[in-house]
Amino acid sequence: MAIFKVEAEIRSDVGKGASRRLRHAGLVPVVLYGGDKEPRNLTLQHHKVLHLVEDEAFFSSIIEFSADGGKKQKVVLKDVQRHPAKQLIMHMDFMRVNDKNEIVMNVPLHFEGGENSPAGKSSRVMIDYQMNEVEITCFPKDLPEFISVDVSEFDAGDNLHLSDLKLPKGVTLVAFTHGDNDAYDAVVVSTSVVGQVETEEDEVEEVSVEVEATKQSKDDSAE
Structure with missing residues (x-):
């Protein structure tokens, strides 16, 4: 430290x-x-x-x-x-602070391995980091500078909640002391990105159809 x-x-x-x-x-x-x-x-x-x-x-x-x-x-x-x-x-x-009393602090989350994960390598998956810090309680001697979060195995549909965090020894999430559902709040989620990529062939085909429709319309008017 x-x-x-x-x-x-x-x-x-x-x-x-x-x-x-x-x-x-x-x-x-x-x-x-x-x-x-x-x-x-x-x-x-x-x-x-x-x-x-x-x-x-x-x-x-x-x-x-x-x-x-x-x-x-x-x-x-x-x-x-x-x-x-x-x-x-x-x-x-x-x-x-003193060594005998616990303190409450916000500490940052450091996400590791996201770029090399299956989700990170896929253009069809988006990793959404929903938190960048968490509130913890501990004795001063146990205060961490940050908490590491490994997302190297993340794939589409994977989620990580507060309850999934691996905490250093002596550290407790304040959310765990509330007795409510805060422990299930999402820290990281991955979702599939749905989209349609238009190719040059598609564009040429659409133009050809449009020209043909215009020509047909003129022929009908001439009759």
Whole structure:
């Protein structure tokens, strides 16, 4: 698992106006919460944040977090707010974690073997990936960066549901804890593509029929 280290700075100025000023100064407003401690208002350097969020693993990893050179603590990223049009991180939320309590996280699904599967090689079959992440619960030490999904044997008509996923040790899908039908939600489905390909011979034949019909119509009019 990749190890991410984040060093933040404490901020005392809060509110919309303060956040706007921080962004103009190249900083990202941050809130750290959770555990038995009070929430803290912090900032991160925007250029460093942009580098971190480029790595998918940053969103599903335990992060080594410190503020103003203080004691390091374990956290996870819980929320990122982005600008709708610019490459700009507006706000971030981090949550403290400890080894004794389970956490709930969204982790990405990595699909493997799709292109080499019978369905992937066929022009008459479409593989539809209906989920790209799942919500799990586990202890911090068991948090996976992603969950692999093997679809190398997929063929037309095959389906894979949440209940079919092979989970790492210590990891449980939140859907399994609901006691409803969420566990049967489809993750991947494959369907046959029905279509008719028109050949050049078909086109020539249609034109010939159309010309013959037009000629016949003119002959009838002449009579």
